[in-house]
Each structure stands twice: as C-alpha cells, then as structure tokens.
Amino acid sequence: MINIFAKFSSQLLVGLGWTVLSSIIALFFSLIIGTIFAIMEVLPSKVMRVIGHAYVEIMRNIPLLVITMFFYLVIPMYVVKINGFTAGTIGLTLYTSAFIAETIRSGIQSVSNGQMEGARSTGMTYWQAMRYIILPQAFKIVIPPLGNQFVNLVKNSSVLAFVAGFDLMYQANSIASTTFDTINSYLVVGVLYLIVTLPISYYMRHLEKKLG
Amino acid sequence: MKKKFWLLPLLACILMLTGCGKSVNDQSVLKNAKQSNTIVWGVKGDVKLFGLIDVRDGQQKGFDVDMAKHITKHILGPQGKAEFVTTTSQSRIPLLKNGNVDAVIATMSITPERKKIISFSKSYFDAGQSLLVPKNSSIKSTKDLNGKTVIGVVGANSVANIKKVAPKAKVIELQDYAQAMNALKSHQGDALTTDNGILFGLAVQNPGYEVRGGTFTVEPYGVAVNKGQTSFTEAVDKAVLEMQHNGEYNRLIKKWFGDVPGFKYKELYRR
Numbered sequence: 001m002i003n004i005f006a007k008f009s010s011q012l013l014v015g016l017g018w019t020v021l022s023s024i025i026a027l028f029f030s031l032i033i034g035t036i037f038a039i040m041e042v043l044p045s046k047v048m049r050v051i052g053h054a055y056v057e058i059m060r061n062i063p064l065l066v067i068t069m070f071f072y073l074v075i076p077m078y079v080v081k082i083n084g085f086t087a088g089t090i091g092l093t094l095y096t097s098a099f100i101a102e103t104i105r106s107g108i109q110s111v112s113n114g115q116m117e118g119a120r121s122t123g124m125t126y127w128q129a130m131r132y133i134i135l136p137q138a139f140k141i142v143i144p145p146l147g148n149q150f151v152n153l154v155k156n157s158s159v160l161a162f163v164a165g166f167d168l169m170y171q172a173n174s175i176a177s178t179t180f181d182t183i184n185s186y187l188v189v190g191v192l193y194l195i196v197t198l199p200i201s202y203y204m205r206h207l208e209k210k211l212g
Numbered sequence: 213m214k215k216k217f218w219l220l221p222l223l224a225c226i227l228m229l230t231g232c233g234k235s236v237n238d239q240s241v242l243k244n245a246k247q248s249n250t251i252v253w254g255v256k257g258d259v260k261l262f263g264l265i266d267v268r269d270g271q272q273k274g275f276d277v278d279m280a281k282h283i284t285k286h287i288l289g290p291q292g293k294a295e296f297v298t299t300t301s302q303s304r305i306p307l308l309k310n311g312n313v314d315a316v317i318a319t320m321s322i323t324p325e326r327k328k329i330i331s332f333s334k335s336y337f338d339a340g341q342s343l344l345v346p347k348n349s350s351i352k353s354t355k356d357l358n359g360k361t362v363i364g365v366v367g368a369n370s371v372a373n374i375k376k377v378a379p380k381a382k383v384i385e386l387q388d389y390a391q392a393m394n395a396l397k398s399h400q401g402d403a404l405t406t407d408n409g410i411l412f413g414l415a416v417q418n419p420g421y422e423v424r425g426g427t428f429t430v431e432p433y434g435v436a437v438n439k440g441q442t443s444f445t446e447a448v449d450k451a452v453l454e455m456q457h458n459g460e461y462n463r464l465i466k467k468w469f470g471d472v473p474g475f476k477y478k479e480l481y482r483r
Contacts, residue, residue, distance in 0.1 A: 177367035
C-alpha cells in the first residue's frame with residue numbers, strides 16, 4: 001500500500017485534487033439549487049409546488065451514472081461540447097440537489113406553523129419570514145441529514161471515473177490496471193477518500209453539538 | 213450473544229480473502245479441467261469480431277470465443293465443454309488470479325509487465341495498435357496526434373503506447389470499448405486507439421469511422437493462464453499448433469476477418 005502511494009503519489013494527488021474540486025463545486029451549487037427547489041416545494045402556489053416536486057422526483061430517481069452519461073455523451077453530440085470533468089460535476093450537482101431539496105423541505109416543514117403565522121402577524125412579508133425565521137431554524141434541524149448528503153456527494157464523485165474525469169477513482173483504475181496490484185491500489189484510494197470524508201463527518205457532528 | 217454476530221461476516225470475509233489466494237495456484241488447472249470436462253474461459257463481451265455478446269441469444273461470439281472452443285476440444289477431446297465468462301480489459305487479470313476463470317482469451321497482448329504476474333501461451337494472433345477516426349478527420353497517422361485528445365480503455369496497454377509515440381497527446385481512459393466508441397462519437401476525443409482487430413470491428417459497426425495510420429506497435433495476443441500452470445500452457449500451445457497445421461486456424465481467420473473491409477486477413481494465415 002505504501003509502495004503504491006510512494007510510486008504514484010503525484011498521480012494520486014492530482015486525482016485527490018480533482019475529486020475535491022468537483023465536490024466543492026457540486027456542494028456549492030447543489031446547496032443553492034436544493035434550497036431553491038425546497039422552497040418551491042412548500043410555496044402556497046400549486047404550480048410551483050408541482051414543478052418543485054417534479055424536479056426532485058426525476059433527479060433523485062434516476063441513477064447518478066445515467067445523468068452523468070447523458071451530459072457526457074448526449075449533450076456534446078447535440079448541444080455543446082463539455083468534457084468529462086464538467087459532465088460529471090453537473091451530474092453530481094443535479095443528483096445531489098434533489099436529495100438536498102428533500103432534506104431542506106423536511107426541515108422547513110418541521111418548523112411549526114405558528115412560526116410563520118407569528119412572523120407574518122408582526123408585519124413581515126412571506127419572503128422575509130422565510131428568510132429570517134423559517135430557514136435559519138430549518139437549517140439547524142437538517143444539519144445531520146445534510147452532513148450525510150455532503151459525505152455522499154464526495155463518495156458519489158467517483159462517478160467521474162466513468163467519464164474520464166481524472167478523479168481519485170479514475171486514477172485507481174488506471175494504477176490498478178498498470179501495476180495489477182488491485183487490492184493495494186483500491187486500498188490507497190479508499191484511505192484517500194476517508195481523508196476527505198472523515199473531517200466532513202466530524203465537522204458536521206461538531207456543528208450539530210454546537211447548535212443543538 | 214447478540215453482540216458477537218458482527219464477527220461472523222467479518223470472519224467469513226477474512227477466510228475468503230486468505231482462502232482463495234492460496235488454493236488457486238496450488239491446484240493444477242489442467243487436471244481439474246479434465247476431471248470436470250470443462251474449461252472456463254474469460255472472453256470479451258463488447259469487442260466485435262473477437263468476443264461480442266449476441267443480444268439475441270446471450271452468447272459470446274467472435275474469433276477469441278471460437279479459438280477457445282477449438283482449443284477446448286483439442287485438450288479435452290470432442291466431448292469437452294467450454295464455459296465462458298465475460299471480462300473487460302480491467303477485470304480479466306483479477307478474475308484469472310482469483311481462479312474465477314481457468315484461462316483468459318480476450319484480445320490480450322503479451323507484454324513483459326503482464327508476464328511478471330501471469331503466464332502466456334505462445335501468440336495465437338498478431339495484432340498491432342492503430343487509430344480509429346471519423347472519416348473527415350485530419351489525423352492521418354500518430355504524428356498528427358500531438359495536442360489532440362486520444363481515447364483509450366482502462367487496462368489496455370495501448371494507453372501507455374500512445375504516450376510513447378505521441379507524448380503531447382492528451383489521453384483519456386474509459387471503461388470499455390463501447391463507452392470509448394460513444395465518447396468518440398460525442399467528440400470527447402479526436403481518435404480512439406487500440407489494436408487494429410478491435411478497431412476494424414468498431415469500424416464495421418460504425419460506418420463513418422475508419423482505421424488509419426497502419427499499425428505502430430506489434431501486439432501478439434496470447435492465452436493468459438496463472439503462473440505455475442505449465443502443463444496447461446503447454447496443452448494450449450500444442451492445441452494452437454495442431455489447429456495451424458490442420459487448417460482450422462486459417463478457417464477461423466477467414467470466418468471472422470474475411471469480410472472486413474480494409475483488413476488484409478490473408479497476412480494472418482498461419483501454417
């Protein structure tokens with residue numbers, strides 16, 4: 001295991017870099033998109049609710065690999081050329097955003113109705129109440145499940161390997177097939193994934209304690 | 213009592229891990245094959261002309277598959293059965309090492325690196341690496357590849373070769389040939405590289421694409437077996453030699469490559 005890391009450290013670190021970069025981009029955008037759709041799902045307007053539901057149900061019920069392959073193979077053929085890394089990150093963002101939307105929606109709905117009514121009765125608009133009263137409480141409630149989604153997102157970024165996105169998993173496949181040392185190649189990569197995901201897990205736990 | 217239950221699966225895993233590593237190499241594949249009257253072959257499932265799964269009956273078909281059937285008959289006699297397991301460039305060596313297959317005949321070039329961990333029979337087919345490009349492509353040979361993106365397949369040595377002949381080419385590795393072909397169609401790369409036999413198969417399936425630039429490496433395909441299985445390797449060599457002498461080999465070459473446009477199959481004839 002140490003041998004593999006020593007021999008291929010530059011290749012592995014490049015992989016780690018792409019994995020982390022893809023995860024950060026996907027995390028940022030999926031959080032934004034997820035929040036937007038979560039709010040859409042609880043709006044009084046029925047049209048908005050239906051659109052929100054449709055997006056969430058479609059995105060979370062299609063395998064991540066299918067979404068990614070669509071952006072890697074179909075979009076470049078008909079629309080615009082995007083490379084493997086971009087396709088993988090877009091797939092990851094859309095897929096994760098659906099789960100984040102569901103998580104946040106459940107958070108919003110678990111804040112009792114009285115909060116919204118109380119806020120509105122003090123003269124706040126619907127959006128002010130959402131922004132200052134409901135969402136802060138909702139986020140606090142959903143921190144543990146949100147942490148799960150973040151960890152999942154990092155792990156799911158291994159989908160990049162299938163579209164030549166140069167991430168950790170891609171490097172693992174490449175190293176395993178040049179050295180034929182399958183066990184150790186994947187062990188090294190497993191450890192590298194842990195290095196990324198464990199801090200997220202622990203930070204989320206810490207945050208949960210601090211806010212809870 | 214209840215608490216110790218997690219130990220069981222763990223123990224089972226450890227036993228499996230330590231168990232299979234040893235036993236495979238100690239047993240004689242040839243002896244086992246003769247006892248069960250079956251040889252389990254690892255073949256390709258996505259390579260036209262060599263090993264392609266026919267969607268109508270789910271059977272693998274191709275030159276490699278036919279070679280395996282004939283070699284089986286030569287080793288075990290007319291009643292001998294050949295079983296097939298689909299492998300990819302990436303999985304074929306692990307499957308062989310684990311003992312899931314007795315031998316691999318899956319467009320596998322004999323290379324010094326591979327020889328360190330597995331054994332090969334003598335070459336049964338002489339391929340060479342080439343390029344597949346769209347017909348309107350400006351790429352004529354490997355010289356035009358610098359600065360271009362070349363698509364290869366994980367686990368194939370063609371990727372390492374392309375880095376030698378065109379150091380400035382960007383290489384991306386995909387999971388199998390079907391995906392690599394799709395990526396080429398989606399303009400994710402400018403050329404697809406691997407052995408000419410496989411590329412001609414892809415060109416047959418995909419009009420609009422052609423093989424260019426001749427071959428720039430020599431890739432002798434061999435039957436891969438585990439190290440230490442000398443008796444089996446020798447039996448395979450003997451079978452291939454017999455097939456070359458009695459014309460079976462040439463018939464198979466003609467059967468699979470006779471109709472491929474642009475492929476000089478007669479150069480592959482052996483006597």
